Amino acid sequence: MASPMIRASRMAAVLAVISNLLAQSIKAYQRGTPLVIDWVPVFQFVVWALVNTPPNFLWQEFLESTFPAYHASPTREAVVSASKPGPAADDALEGNGEAAPPPKLVEPRLNKGNTAIKLLLDQTVGAALNTILFSLFMHTIQAAMHRPLGAPLSNPDQSVWFLLAGLFPSLFGGAGDSLLGKVLAGKGAGGKVKAFDYSRVSWPVISAKSRAEFVPIMVAGWKLWPLVSLINFTLVQTIEGRSLVGGLAGVAWGVYMSLLSSS
Numbered sequence: 590m591a592s593p594m595i596r597a598s599r600m601a602a603v604l605a606v607i608s609n610l611l612a613q614s615i616k617a618y619q620r621g622t623p624l625v626i627d628w629v630p631v632f633q634f635v636v637w638a639l640v641n642t643p644p645n646f647l648w649q650e651f652l653e654s655t656f657p658a659y660h661a662s663p664t665r666e667a668v669v670s671a672s673k674p675g676p677a678a679d680d681a682l683e684g685n686g687e688a689a690p691p692p693k694l695v696e697p698r699l700n701k702g703n704t705a706i707k708l709l710l711d712q713t714v715g716a717a718l719n720t721i722l723f724s725l726f727m728h729t730i731q732a733a734m735h736r737p738l739g740a741p742l743s744n745p746d747q748s749v750w751f752l753l754a755g756l757f758p759s760l761f762g763g764a765g766d767s768l769l770g771k772v773l774a775g776k777g778a779g780g781k782v783k784a785f786d787y788s789r790v791s792w793p794v795i796s797a798k799s800r801a802e803f804v805p806i807m808v809a810g811w812k813l814w815p816l817v818s819l820i821n822f823t824l825v826q827t828i829e830g831r832s833l834v835g836g837l838a839g840v841a842w843g844v845y846m847s848l849l850s851s852s
Contacts, residue, residue: 597832598642604836605638606631608843616848627745630851632752633730634843637723642832648715649828656703658822704822711818712811720806724799727850732790755784802849813842 591599609631617624734755736743742751817838821831 593827593829593832594643594646597646597829597836598639600833600836601638601642601839602635604840605634605843608840609634609847611840612844612847612851615844616851625745626748628748628752629734629736630847633727633734634847636730637726640726641719641722645715645719646828646832648711649831652707652710653828656700656707658700658704658707658826659697660700699823704819707822708815708818712815716807716810716814717803720803720810721799723846724802724806725795728795728798729787729790731850732795733785733787735786735789752784806846806849809845810842813838 610626613626613630614624736751742748742754817835821834825831825834
């Protein structure tokens with residue numbers, strides 16, 4: 590059986606696909622053009638989800654283990670029982686003469702101080718790191734996978750072939766000699782197709798773009814994620830459950846980020 594972290598990563602990847610497809614649908618609707626799915630940004634967001642989910646899962650585990658959301662507190666029955674001078678013999682028996690079940694002595698109670706600390710850390714340290722890493726990752730992979738207009742397999746309806754040719758060059762990467770090479774040649778990709786070319790990446794440009802969008806992304810995130818974190822920390826007790834709640838909210842956030850990254 591897969592670990593909770595792996596299950597959370599799978600779920601994040603599926604939600605990344607959904608959010609990016611929704612973003613492309615919204616953009617096509619706004620432009621009044623037919624929807625042609627570009628699978629390259631879908632692929633990029635799935636990779637980000639798979640890379641980003643495990644450290645965030647560990648971050649949530651760290652917060653919960655360091656600042657537990659709940660602590661043991663005496664129940665009302667325990668307080669009432671402790672205030673009595675001593676139980677009578679008949680008090681320990683039910684109406685049928687059998688022994689009454691012992692009262693529940695403790696119950697989990699929300700630790701408001703720990704919840705406030707976790708919320709603060711998650712929305713400052715956690716949010717800042719996630720924003721920086723997202724910007725650096727997305728601008729880097731977009732630059733490395735840049736498809737100039739008119740280049741081989743640059744159209745959205747050829748995005749699947751672009752990914753196959755770049756990810757599996759021995760099978761799809763060249764024309765003539767490789768499998769389906771003639772198909773690629775017919776699509777205008779007679780030469781070698783390179784999905785990842787990190788020589789195109791300019792780190793000063795990536796850094797400048799990431800700095801420029803840091804504050805806008807943080808401000809936009811504070812309109813959504815504090816409420817999601819508050820719900821998670823107060824109502825959801827398992828890390829996997831919190832990943833699910835965060836993932837569902839992340840669909841809306843993913844649509845926003847997809848639209849932002851494509852602009």
